[in-house]
Amino acid sequence: MARQAAKFGDQDIANEFLLQSVQAGYFSTLALTRDPWLDSVRTTAAYQGTFAIAAAKDEHARKAFLEAGGDRIL
DSSP states (O other): OHHHHHHTTOHHHHHHHHHHHHHTTOOOHHHHHHOGGGGGGTTSHHHHHHHHHHHHHHHHHHHHHHHTTHHHHO
8 A cells, every 4th residue: 555655646645554564564675675656755754764664674584584594495
């Protein structure tokens, strides 16, 4: 829903849905960085804050994966 709101110009709703998504466990920094539908919100302070949360979660997940030996399995 965040993507659609951003695409149609409602930055406030887009940022609200993005934050909810990240808090619920969706934190693909790659998608947040590359999705062209999110272009209109990337310069907002709310997006930057949400992205910082997502980046921290992404880093935590990456470290847990490596500590569990995930890189050796794949």
